[in-house]
Amino acid sequence: MLKQIIISGFGGQGGLAIGKNLAEAGMEQGFHVTWAPSYGPEMRGGTANCSVVISSRPVGSPVFARPTELIALNEPSLEKFEADVQPGGAVFVNSDVVTDRVRREDLSACYIPCAKIAEEVGNPKVGNMVMLGAYVAKTGFLRPETIEAMIAQMFTGPKAKFVPLNIEAFRRGMACGE
Amino acid sequence: MAVVYEKSRGLTDAELHYCPGCHHGIIHKLIAETLVELDLLDGAIGVCPVGCSVFAFKYFNCDMLEAAHGRAPAVATGIKRTHPDQAVFTYQGDGDLASIGAAEIVHAAMRGEKFTTVFVNNAIYGMTGGQMAPTTLIGQRATTCQEGRTVQQAGMPIRVAEMLSTLDGCVYAERVCVTDIPNLNRAKKAIKTAFQKQMAGEGFTFVEVLSTCPTNWGLTPVKAVQWLRENMIPYYPLGVIKDKGLEVR
Amino acid sequence: MAKELWKGNEAIAEAAIRAGCDCFFGYPITPQSEVPEYMSSHLPKAGGVFVQSESEVAAINMVYGAAGAGMRAMTSSSSPGISLKQEGITYLAAAELPCVIVNVMRGGPGLGTIQPGQGDYFQATRGGGNGDYRTVVLAPSNVQETADFVQEAFDIADQYRSPVVVLADGLIGQMMEPIEWRPVPKRQLPAKDWAACGKKGRDHTNVINSLFLNPEECDALNQRLTVKYAEIEKNEVRWETALCQDAEVLITAYGTPARIALTALDLLREQGIRAGLFRPVTLWPFPEKALGEIAAEPHVKVILDVEMSSTGQMLDDVRLAVEGRKPIRYLGHAGGIMPTVEEMIEAAKTALKEAQ
Numbered sequence: 001m002l003k004q005i006i007i008s009g010f011g012g013q014g015g016l017a018i019g020k021n022l023a024e025a026g027m028e029q030g031f032h033v034t035w036a037p038s039y040g041p042e043m044r045g046g047t048a049n050c051s052v053v054i055s056s057r058p059v060g061s062p063v064f065a066r067p068t069e070l071i072a073l074n075e076p077s078l079e080k081f082e083a084d085v086q087p088g089g090a091v092f093v094n095s096d097v098v099t100d101r102v103r104r105e106d107l108s109a110c111y112i113p114c115a116k117i118a119e120e121v122g123n124p125k126v127g128n129m130v131m132l133g134a135y136v137a138k139t140g141f142l143r144p145e146t147i148e149a150m151i152a153q154m155f156t157g158p159k160a161k162f163v164p165l166n167i168e169a170f171r172r173g174m175a176c177g178e
Numbered sequence: 179m180a181v182v183y184e185k186s187r188g189l190t191d192a193e194l195h196y197c198p199g200c201h202h203g204i205i206h207k208l209i210a211e212t213l214v215e216l217d218l219l220d221g222a223i224g225v226c227p228v229g230c231s232v233f234a235f236k237y238f239n240c241d242m243l244e245a246a247h248g249r250a251p252a253v254a255t256g257i258k259r260t261h262p263d264q265a266v267f268t269y270q271g272d273g274d275l276a277s278i279g280a281a282e283i284v285h286a287a288m289r290g291e292k293f294t295t296v297f298v299n300n301a302i303y304g305m306t307g308g309q310m311a312p313t314t315l316i317g318q319r320a321t322t323c324q325e326g327r328t329v330q331q332a333g334m335p336i337r338v339a340e341m342l343s344t345l346d347g348c349v350y351a352e353r354v355c356v357t358d359i360p361n362l363n364r365a366k367k368a369i370k371t372a373f374q375k376q377m378a379g380e381g382f383t384f385v386e387v388l389s390t391c392p393t394n395w396g397l398t399p400v401k402a403v404q405w406l407r408e409n410m411i412p413y414y415p416l417g418v419i420k421d422k423g424l425e426v427r
Numbered sequence: 428m429a430k431e432l433w434k435g436n437e438a439i440a441e442a443a444i445r446a447g448c449d450c451f452f453g454y455p456i457t458p459q460s461e462v463p464e465y466m467s468s469h470l471p472k473a474g475g476v477f478v479q480s481e482s483e484v485a486a487i488n489m490v491y492g493a494a495g496a497g498m499r500a501m502t503s504s505s506s507p508g509i510s511l512k513q514e515g516i517t518y519l520a521a522a523e524l525p526c527v528i529v530n531v532m533r534g535g536p537g538l539g540t541i542q543p544g545q546g547d548y549f550q551a552t553r554g555g556g557n558g559d560y561r562t563v564v565l566a567p568s569n570v571q572e573t574a575d576f577v578q579e580a581f582d583i584a585d586q587y588r589s590p591v592v593v594l595a596d597g598l599i600g601q602m603m604e605p606i607e608w609r610p611v612p613k614r615q616l617p618a619k620d621w622a623a624c625g626k627k628g629r630d631h632t633n634v635i636n637s638l639f640l641n642p643e644e645c646d647a648l649n650q651r652l653t654v655k656y657a658e659i660e661k662n663e664v665r666w667e668t669a670l671c672q673d674a675e676v677l678i679t680a681y682g683t684p685a686r687i688a689l690t691a692l693d694l695l696r697e698q699g700i701r702a703g704l705f706r707p708v709t710l711w712p713f714p715e716k717a718l719g720e721i722a723a724e725p726h727v728k729v730i731l732d733v734e735m736s737s738t739g740q741m742l743d744d745v746r747l748a749v750e751g752r753k754p755i756r757y758l759g760h761a762g763g764i765m766p767t768v769e770e771m772i773e774a775a776k777t778a779l780k781e782a783q
Contacts, residue, residue: 256492
């Protein structure tokens with residue numbers, strides 16, 4: 001198995017964190033993983049993207065021209081990367097922010113209103129978990145239990161109260177991806 | 179037979195290479211005596227510059243490091259931060275400290291590095307053969323300002339002790355000279371105070387010593403002392419420029 | 428041991444702390460700033476010293492002071508900052524002081540770009556400052572190696588009383604990868620009885636110095652260094668190969684391009700092209716003999732050197748090793764652009780076609 005995922009959005013939208021979560025989950029399940037960010041002066045507001053490789057074999061190149069999946073958190077990201085996605089690949093669109101549709105017919109598109117669902121769950125900050133859930137459900141190679149265990153480890157001590165909220169958001173996202 | 183005077187054991191037996199009438203030897207002696215009197219010699223670590231005193235590591239009877247030109251305060255920072263209980267000092271001339279090493283001395287003082295800098299200001303580059311220094315006086319001749327330094331060409335000379343004293347991390351700055359016994363005694367006291375404050379952990383301490391360079395000034399040793407008194411002291415006034423302890427009291 | 432996901436730059440800092448680094452002196456520059464950032468918070472907690480210096484020049488001289496006084500000292504920077512450190516590095520080499528210098532390379536020349544580059548190969552392997560000297564140069568190509576090499580670098584430095592450079596690039600510094608904190612081989616290290624750390628009863632003074640006005644003394648230093656470098660060349664040269672046993676096209680690359688090449692090898696072999704990789708792990712000493720031997724194998728038809736450099740720098744060492752026995756082609760990008768798998772495949776095919 002070889003997954004090459006691009007997660008792209010405005011700086012500060014949480015794309016790099018989604019990528020890190022995916023890499024971490026892949027690692028937990030024994031895959032070889034890499035996470036490589038675009039980096040530069042655009043700390044906030046500019047486009048930020050990261051490339052994640054999750055593979056059953058050791059990872060050679062951590063960067064790639066043709067992603068298997070694209071997670072587009074804003075419109076410029078969809079515009080920039082849609083053409084690169086491998087035929088048969090999947091595009092996950094943050095449909096609260098992105099009004100465009102995926103044009104290519106050889107891709108499966110998944111529209112997730114991350115912010116709307118996050119608000120329904122009770123915290124606008126958990127939109128990333130919604131997106132993560134959609135990706136996990138749609139692609140099927142990461143186990144939901146892996147992510148939920150990771151969420152439990154992410155929030156400990158006084159922050160432990162955020163665990164149920166994040167798990168709820170993740171499960172709502174899964175429902176979108178199924 | 180009673181010993182009336184002996185060479186400080188803070189100095190080695192190596193023969194000094196300095197020119198006749200140069201004050202480096204006297205200044206070395208004052209530092210060496212201070213290290214012995216404060217019982218700091220055995221743990222002391224010194225840093226010498228590039229300039230006439232480049233071989234100071236041969237003369238001080240303590241561990242020494244020879245730094246790149248101007249970098250002694252950075253080298254001393256590395257030493258003192260990792261050896262906070264030992265006496266650390268830099269010995270630097272005017273080209274080394276006030277020109278190429280201006281950034282290093284300013285930032286060491288800003289950080290309040292707990293070492294002592296003895297700055298020997300003789301208003302000229304000695305070792306390289308009498309070129310203009312940042313401390314060369316207006317009208318003073320040097321091989322790179324043969325008609326005398328002008329403000330238009332090189333600006334006004336820098337008063338380092340005053341400049342560093344504006345920084346909070348610099349707790350003690352004094353300017354002295356060693357042209358006669360009363361001044362020599364004041365210089366010794368200044369160096370001693372600086373080391374005491376260093377060891378008390380108060381902050382960065384700085385002693386500027388006005389010095390002669392008979393060779394490059396083209397004067398006899400006696401005339402050089404006279405020239406220092408008449409020309410340097412009016413522009414570089416002697417005395418305590420900053421003593422944070424006194425301010426607090 | 429469980430794997431942990433680490434960012435390259437943070438792994439560099441953590442590895443140094445684990446190796447007993449006593450002090451770190453550095454100045455911010457992209458893409459290595461996570462090293463001083465991590466150090467500022469973690470090194471003091473481990474009992475070490477962190478100082479953010481006023482410049483790279485000051486940082487390397489702080490290293491000189493601390494190393495001269497017997498400490499395990501380190502600095503890190505990226506290309507333009509490493510240029511500024513060259514003065515200090517030649518003094519460290521001349522005064523025979525051990526220390527670790529990490530260069531997370533970016534594209535140049537000049538201010539260049541903050542994206543990954545490999546344009547500092549000459550500077551790192553030829554002694555970037557004045558005079559005749561060398562520094563050991565370790566070139567990791569993944570985060571695990573980076574963590575391992577930084578730890579080993581301190582021992583190599585202490586063993587030979589020499590600065591050791593870990594030459595990474597912006598991608599390795601910025602990327603995350605699972606690593607294990609595994610023990611690195613420990614060496615028998617000589618006592619630092621030369622350190623200027625205060626006499627404390629010693630009957631002589633220790634002096635750290637690089638000035639020898641007497642030419643005979645300066646010549647003696649150079650001869651001593653030459654002997655030392657010969658010893659390092661004998662003991663420390665390292666390389667790695669992949670699929671070289673039958674390779675008709677041999678790719679030479681280090682660091683990030685070397686790992687990109689691993690993907691290219693697989694795809695080339697799927698297309699029936701026998702490609703192999705020769706990866707120098709130490710750039711100085713360069714694995715000249717090993718590369719020469721592989722290049723001389725009859726099955727090797729052509730060599731393709733790939734670097735993140737426009738003109739090719741390691742290319743010179745590859746040429747010296749191959750000694751004209753086989754044609755050499757070059758694929759390079761600078762300015763922060765990384766060679767892609769697709770380009771490597773194309774270049775390998777073209778090179779092979781031209782050679783046949």
